Structures are given as structure tokens and as C-alpha cells.
Amino acid sequence: MGRTHKFVRMLKLVSVAALVSGANQAWAGDEIRIVGSSTVFPFATVVAERFGRTSSFGTPVVESTGSGSGFRLFCSGVGDDTPDATNSSRAIMASEIELCRANGVTDIVEVKIGFDGIVLANSRRAEQFELTTAQIFLALAKTVPVDGQLVANPFTNWRQISANLPDQEIVVFGPPPTSGTRDSFVELVMETGGQTLGITDGTSLATMREDGRFVEAGENDNLIVQKLNADPDALGIFGFSFLDQNGDKIQGSAINGFDPSFENIADGLYAVSRPLYFYVKRAHLDLTPGLGDYVAEFISDTATGDEGYLSDRGLIPLAGAERAAMVGAVADFRAAAF
Amino acid sequence: MTENISPSRLSSQALPGVERRHRKEQIFRRLGLGAILTSLLFLMFFLALIVARGHGAFLETVILVDYHFDHETLDIDQAVSQNDLANANYRSVIRAAMRELAPEVSGRSARRDLYGILGAGTEYDLRDLIIAQPSLLGTTAGIWTPSSDEFHLFHRNGGDRASRQSTRLSPLQIELYAELDNAGRIKTRFNWTFLSSGDSRDPEQAGVWGAVKGSILTLGICFLLSFGVGTLAAIYLEEFASKNWVMRVLEVNINNLAAVPSITYGLLGLAVFLNFFGLPRSAALVGGLVLFLMTLPTIIISSRVALQAVPPSIREAALAVGASRVQTVFHHVAPLALPGMLTGSIIGMARALGETAPLLMIGMVAFIVDPPSGVLDPSSALPVQVYLWAESPERAFAEKTAGAIMVLLVFLITMNLAAILLRRKFEKRW
Incomplete structure (x- = not known):
């Protein structure tokens, strides 16, 4: 009999606890909520953490959803249940502005925070590559021009493309199509490279080869770095901050004559870099305590300045004049809200 | 006279095929044991790998630094409120202490390297310490301070020639490491932060x-x-x-x-x-x-x-x-x-x-x-x-x-x- 009562008692306990945990809780919804790009994520989280420590507000919650999903969430409306800001590794598209407008999100501000370089790197145990965008196109496109004809990519060794390149099999690890890094790489390297070879057809420009020479290695850049370490004959495509962190083991290839160094990217000499942004709703400046201060912290000299803490993490800062203009725009934006 | 029959002959005569069945059973037992051993081996390999890679997360490298908590450096009045303590200038206390530790270091980027060997959260750790123990104000205290993540990795790798090949520490920081190590100011201790704090973008501050x-x-x-x-x-x-x-x-x-x-x-x-x-x-x-x-x-x-x-x-x-x-x-x-x-x-x-x-x-x-x-x-x-x-x-x-x-x-x-x-x-x- 004792056992049966124990069981009934336990069931009662379970149901009471389930009720209590459902009720009795306040709605906590006043912290800053940020969504968006996984490229901006490592930078936005550093700012969020600093902001949480130094201000009287809670630490903002930052989600890594990707730029596209970020805009979908951001543009879903105004109010407590929508994000205050979204990070993006590209500028907002017209269709997204339209989506925002349709949902009543009319007044948004764009903040450009700096640049991210995309590098083509290999192990330090091998020779450093000096490439042009056209050569990269020839090595990685699905179809390439040979004697004026578009044919399936016949190249298997870098030496076949140019006598100046190392005698190495072509093996390149890169991100999958879902990644923003892949989009930017296609746009900045493959398309410009293909165009210099006289190709105009969009599909030929944007299609990577699928015969195992270009290997989709997943979204995790650390994994690509590890693979390069293990295989000195391979090259890999990833963000500059991973090169910056692993500079003792891997080296970036020069593209169009310039090394992917911090200075070359900042000066715009290194061709493969893209601006990073975040977007904020003006209506939320009143709604979410601390949002204006967070934006100000992000654009402050200590964060995104030339020697700011984000440059230590591999973010390439904006040039002086452009940054000053950005700081001014943010100040105007904050002033206009009150 | 009775014929001497060996047991094996008896069994093979009495139960046809019994040897074959015994053999089959033997094979099955060995296969089963092999399967278990293989999965155990993989499990052990996995566990050993994780522990070998991960046990360092439970350790932190700390540096003994002597901080002077005087009111002037902290930029606060003699009669301080709780609020003043929260907003005092702990960064200058840290910088003064680090300069004292290595007086020969001069120049902007060299100083930057010097300050960089301490963890990014040091300021906030000191702030919390002073708020908890205001009696430390006006005194000098030697505190074991967590080092930066790169410094920790360098120390964990032995701080020798091999680890010099693969580190992001600058040559000056490596020199400082040797100096501090000789002075007995570096040690490894259990990393309570890892178990007690939330996420952070600074590895030395991050916890589960x-x-x-x-x-x-x-x-x-x-x-x-x-x-x-x-x-x-x-x-x-x-x-x-x-x-x-x-x-x-x-x-x-x-x-x-x-x-x-x-x-x-x-x-x-x-x-x-x-x-x-x-x-x-x-x-x-x-x-x-x-x-x-x-x-x-x-x-x-x-x-x-x-x-x-x-x-x-x-x-x-x-x-x-x-x-x-x-x-x-x-x-x-x-x-x-x-x-x-x-x-x-x-x-x-x-x-x-x-x-x-x-x-x-x-x-x-x-x-x-x-x-x-x-x-x-x-x-x-x-x-x-x-x-x-x-x-x-x-x-x-x-x-x-x-x-x-x-x-x-x-x-x-x-x-x-x-x-x-x-x-x-x-x-x-x-």
C-alpha cells in the first residue's frame, strides 16, 4: 500500500509543479534583442558584452541567424516581440525595405561598422600563392573559356593555369552556398574574375566546379583551418579574422598583387573585402532602454576606431572621414528620436 | 574385455554434428565479445580525446600582480560612495601595476603588449573585489590575476621553444613570460570561472x-x-x-x-x-x-x-x-x-x-x-x-x-x- 500512495503523491507533485512553472513569472522582455549575420556575430557579441559590463543595462541578446533570416525577423513589425536591430554582411535589399514597410517598420537607420576580408589561404609549410581573380576563376569555375569556347573545367594543377603558380594539385576548401562568405566570394572573386576573361553569362560566372576540386567544407571556418594544417597542398576560403587568429600556421594568398593584411584591406587595396552593417529601428529607441547607448558604443572610438577592441578581433575599421560621417549620422538619429 | 572409447569419439557418435555446433558457438561468442570491445575502444578513444583536449578548460593561468589601490590612481575622493567605487578608474591601477612589473618596457605598442598579457576582464574583477572589500582601498595588494587566453595557451604548451613556433604572443610578451616565470609570478590553478560564469567572448572569462x-x-x-x-x-x-x-x-x-x-x-x-x-x-x-x-x-x-x-x-x-x-x-x-x-x-x-x-x-x-x-x-x-x-x-x-x-x-x-x-x-x- 505504501508504494501506491507514493506514486499518487508523485503524480500530484508533478501536476502542481507544472502549473507553478507555467504561471507566476513576470514577462521579461526589455533587454536589447539583436539578430542577423553570422559574420557580424563575433563582433556584435563583443560589443554586447562590453556594453553589458559598463552600462546599467542588461547584456543584449545576440542571435546568429544569417543576414537574410535576420531581415525577415527584423522586418516582421514594431514592438516588444520583434528584434531591435539586425546585423548584416550586405546592404539591405529593396525587397526587404518593402517587407519592412508592409509591416509598419518605416524608419530604420543603416550603420556601417567596417570591413571584413575574405582570404584564400594555405599552410605555412607550403609556398605562398600570388593569384589574380581571373586565375582563381579558372581554377574554381564549373565552365571556363579555352580557345574561345566554354568547356567543362579541364584544370587539375595550378601550373596548368600559369607557369608562375606552384606545381600543386588544385584542392580548395570553401563554404557551402548557404553561407554569406560564399555569396561574397562568388560576387567579388568569381564574377569579377570571369568578367575579365570576357564571360557575361551570369550562371557561368557564379557556378563553382563540382568535380571534387572545390570541396564544400561546411560553415565552420575553424574546420577549414584545421584541414589546411593537415594538408599543405590545399587552399581554403574563409573570413579574415580566422587568418588573423591563426597567422602562425596559415598564410593568405596575395590577390591581384596585394596580401590580405590589415592595412591592405583597410586601404581598399586587397580586392576581396565587403562592408558590414547593422540596422536599427528608430521606433525602438523609446521602446527598448539602452538601445541608443548600444548603437553609440558600437560606433565609438574604443570599439570600431583604428585601435578599437574590434580591430583586435579582426574587424577592419572604416577610413577616418567615413567613420566621422557615420558617428554624425548616429548622433542625428539619436537626437531625432527624442 | 571392454573397448576403450575416447570421449570425443563417443560424443561425435552419440550426437552427430556436436563439434560443429560447439565451433559455431565459439565463433559467435568471439564475435560478440569483439563487437563489445570495438565499441568500448571507440568510446575510450573518444573520451580520451575529449579529456586530453578539454581538461585545460578547467585550468587557468594566473599572474601575481601587485596593485596599489590609492585614491589618486583610482580617481576617487577620500570619502567614497558605492557608486564611486563602481565607476573608479581601475584601468590606470592595472596599468601602473604592470609598468612597475616591467619598468624597462616603454613605447606605445610595447606597453600595449605588456597590458595585453592580462585577461580582458581584469578591470571588472578588480571592481568587484574592491566593492566587496572596501578595506583594500589605500593599500597594496598582490593578487593572482587571470592572464589573457594566448598567454594561457603558451603556458599550457610549456612555454618552451616548441610553443614559440605556434603562438600569437609577440616576442616582447614571450620575454615577459620568461621573466615572470623566473620570478615565480606565474602559476596554474583551477578555473572556477569556467564553472560559475556565463558565456563571454573572451575565452578566459567564458563559463558554462x-x-x-x-x-x-x-x-x-x-x-x-x-x-x-x-x-x-x-x-x-x-x-x-x-x-x-x-x-x-x-x-x-x-x-x-x-x-x-x-x-x-x-x-x-x-x-x-x-x-x-x-x-x-x-x-x-x-x-x-x-x-x-x-x-x-x-x-x-x-x-x-x-x-x-x-x-x-x-x-x-x-x-x-x-x-x-x-x-x-x-x-x-x-x-x-x-x-x-x-x-x-x-x-x-x-x-x-x-x-x-x-x-x-x-x-x-x-x-x-x-x-x-x-x-x-x-x-x-x-x-x-x-x-x-x-x-x-x-x-x-x-x-x-x-x-x-x-x-x-x-x-x-x-x-x-x-x-x-x-x-x-x-x-x-x-
Whole structure:
């Protein structure tokens, strides 16, 4: 009999606890909520953490959803249940502005925070590559021009493309199509490279080869770095901050004559870099305590300045004049809200 | 005279083929043993790898620094309020102390290197220390201060020629390391921060407590709901429902649901709990609800199996002495099936513990510094923490990732141990 009562008692306990945990809780919804790009994520989280420590507000919650999903969430409306800001590794598209407008999100501000370089790197145990965008196109496109004809990519060794390149099999690890890094790489390297070879057809420009020479290695850049370490004959495509962190083991290839160094990217000499942004709703400046201060912290000299803490993490800062203009725009934006 | 017959001849004559059968049995036994040994070997290899990579996460490298907490450097008045202490200039205290430690270092970038050997959170650690012990004001205190992540990795790798090949420390910092090491100012100690604090983008400040708490809250809700609903559903289906075609369709559907990919439940959670019911994003409550839906079919199935294992004679005996069907089930059958039901539930929980995919859709894959204090606060979970750290560019996070996996494994083992203990407690043999 004792056992049966124990069981009934336990069931009662379970149901009471389930009720209590459902009720009795306040709605906590006043912290800053940020969504968006996984490229901006490592930078936005550093700012969020600093902001949480130094201000009287809670630490903002930052989600890594990707730029596209970020805009979908951001543009879903105004109010407590929508994000205050979204990070993006590209500028907002017209269709997204339209989506925002349709949902009543009319007044948004764009903040450009700096640049991210995309590098083509290999192990330090091998020779450093000096490439042009056209050569990269020839090595990685699905179809390439040979004697004026578009044919399936016949190249298997870098030496076949140019006598100046190392005698190495072509093996390149890169991100999958879902990644923003892949989009930017296609746009900045493959398309410009293909165009210099006289190709105009969009599909030929944007299609990577699928015969195992270009290997989709997943979204995790650390994994690509590890693979390069293990295989000195391979090259890999990833963000500059991973090169910056692993500079003792891997080296970036020069593209169009310039090394992917911090200075070359900042000066715009290194061709493969893209601006990073975040977007904020003006209506939320009143709604979410601390949002204006967070934006100000992000654009402050200590964060995104030339020697700011984000440059230590591999973010390439904006040039002086452009940054000053950005700081001014943010100040105007904050002033206009009150 | 009797003929001497050897035993083997006897057996082969008496039982034709017995040797062959013995051989077959031998082979089967060896194969079985081999299978177990292989899986054990893989498991040991996996565990050894994780522990070898991750044990460093539980250690931190600390440097003995003498700080002068005088009012002038702190930039505060003699009569200070709590608020002044929070906003005092701890950075200049740190810089003065570091300059004193290496007076020969001069020049802007060299100084930057010098300050860079301390962890990024030092300012805030000192602030918290002074607020807790205002009596330190005006004194000089030698404090073991956590070093930066790169310095820690260098020290962990032995600080010798080999580690010099693969470090991001500058030549000056390597020199400083040798100097401090000779002076006995560097040591390794247990890293309580890793167990007690939330996430951080600085590896030396990062901890798993936020994620552990998130997992406890999420699984707590998941367990309460899925055990309650799952066992009741199983009892009804097994003991009360009439066996008609509706029930058969239901049964097939439950079995199918158990095999649905977990991300589907995340999408469902997004549509129902967030968009329709308007529950907060990233909350442990929503995570628990989603995982509840995911584990429910598993728990129903295992609970039904546990009920089926109760001998029919128990039911018949209860009914024979006049118990009603509800009495029979709740007084006799269910208590006997409870150990099995609990085991099934905890196996379901163990699966839920490792899930990230459904949590992605409801916003729990996020950078959250403050550990959650309730089920409606934003929270992450242990597997999410592992995933986020594995994606981080800073190299010291590789160690933290393995460390977090170790914590996850301990969590898992604790849960399974609880399952075994509960089963022992309630188990009845007949």
C-alpha cells in the first residue's frame, strides 16, 4: 500500500509543479534583442558584452541567424516581440525595405561598422600563392573559356593555369552556398574574375566546379583551418579574422598583387573585402532602454576606431572621414528620436 | 574385455554434428565479445580525446600582480560612495601595476603588449573585489590575476621553444613570460570561472554556468510535461482504450512521430508557441515545450512497453477482489510499471539534452551572458554552447569547446545514474 500512495503523491507533485512553472513569472522582455549575420556575430557579441559590463543595462541578446533570416525577423513589425536591430554582411535589399514597410517598420537607420576580408589561404609549410581573380576563376569555375569556347573545367594543377603558380594539385576548401562568405566570394572573386576573361553569362560566372576540386567544407571556418594544417597542398576560403587568429600556421594568398593584411584591406587595396552593417529601428529607441547607448558604443572610438577592441578581433575599421560621417549620422538619429 | 572409447569419439557418435555446433558457438561468442570491445575502444578513444583536449578548460593561468589601490590612481575622493567605487578608474591601477612589473618596457605598442598579457576582464574583477572589500582601498595588494587566453595557451604548451613556433604572443610578451616565470609570478590553478560564469567572448572569462542552468530549466519543464502527459497517455492507451481502428491509426502515428527529424519540432514551436501564443523568444519555457513535443512519442512508447511487462495475473487478482479498473491500474499496475516508465523518460531526456536543431528555430542559439533566473528569461543550453564556441575564431575556445563537452557528458552520466537509482528504488521482482 505504501508504494501506491507514493506514486499518487508523485503524480500530484508533478501536476502542481507544472502549473507553478507555467504561471507566476513576470514577462521579461526589455533587454536589447539583436539578430542577423553570422559574420557580424563575433563582433556584435563583443560589443554586447562590453556594453553589458559598463552600462546599467542588461547584456543584449545576440542571435546568429544569417543576414537574410535576420531581415525577415527584423522586418516582421514594431514592438516588444520583434528584434531591435539586425546585423548584416550586405546592404539591405529593396525587397526587404518593402517587407519592412508592409509591416509598419518605416524608419530604420543603416550603420556601417567596417570591413571584413575574405582570404584564400594555405599552410605555412607550403609556398605562398600570388593569384589574380581571373586565375582563381579558372581554377574554381564549373565552365571556363579555352580557345574561345566554354568547356567543362579541364584544370587539375595550378601550373596548368600559369607557369608562375606552384606545381600543386588544385584542392580548395570553401563554404557551402548557404553561407554569406560564399555569396561574397562568388560576387567579388568569381564574377569579377570571369568578367575579365570576357564571360557575361551570369550562371557561368557564379557556378563553382563540382568535380571534387572545390570541396564544400561546411560553415565552420575553424574546420577549414584545421584541414589546411593537415594538408599543405590545399587552399581554403574563409573570413579574415580566422587568418588573423591563426597567422602562425596559415598564410593568405596575395590577390591581384596585394596580401590580405590589415592595412591592405583597410586601404581598399586587397580586392576581396565587403562592408558590414547593422540596422536599427528608430521606433525602438523609446521602446527598448539602452538601445541608443548600444548603437553609440558600437560606433565609438574604443570599439570600431583604428585601435578599437574590434580591430583586435579582426574587424577592419572604416577610413577616418567615413567613420566621422557615420558617428554624425548616429548622433542625428539619436537626437531625432527624442 | 571392454573397448576403450575416447570421449570425443563417443560424443561425435552419440550426437552427430556436436563439434560443429560447439565451433559455431565459439565463433559467435568471439564475435560478440569483439563487437563489445570495438565499441568500448571507440568510446575510450573518444573520451580520451575529449579529456586530453578539454581538461585545460578547467585550468587557468594566473599572474601575481601587485596593485596599489590609492585614491589618486583610482580617481576617487577620500570619502567614497558605492557608486564611486563602481565607476573608479581601475584601468590606470592595472596599468601602473604592470609598468612597475616591467619598468624597462616603454613605447606605445610595447606597453600595449605588456597590458595585453592580462585577461580582458581584469578591470571588472578588480571592481568587484574592491566593492566587496572596501578595506583594500589605500593599500597594496598582490593578487593572482587571470592572464589573457594566448598567454594561457603558451603556458599550457610549456612555454618552451616548441610553443614559440605556434603562438600569437609577440616576442616582447614571450620575454615577459620568461621573466615572470623566473620570478615565480606565474602559476596554474583551477578555473572556477569556467564553472560559475556565463558565456563571454573572451575565452578566459567564458563559463558554462549559464548554459548548464538553461539546460536544467529546459529539461525540467520538458520532464514535468512529458512524464506527466506521456505516462497518462500510455496508461490510457494500454489499459482503457478499446482496440479499434482509431486506436490502431493513433498507434501508428505515435510510432511515426518518434522518428520525425527534430528540427521539425523547432518549426512547430516557432509557429505555435512564439507566433500564435506570443511566448518570449529564446526562453527556456519554449525550449522545454518544444523538447516535450519531441520526447513525448518516445516516452509513450517506452511507458506502454513497461505496462505490458506487468503480468496479467496482477490485474486479474485485483479485479477478482473487487477493485475497479482505475483502482487496479493506479494501485497495482502503474506502480509496478513505474521503474520502466522512469527509465524510458530519462532516456528521452538524454536525447533532448543533446538537441540544438529545434532550439535554433526558437532563438536559443544565441550569445547570452547573464545566466537565466527564470523560465521566461533568455537562455541557451549546453549543446548550443558547444556549437557557439566551436564556431569562434579565438583559438583558446577549442579547449573550452572540449571542456563544455565534458560538462555535457557529466550531466548525461548524472541523469543516467539517477535513472538507475530510481529504478532500483522502485523495482519489484516476481
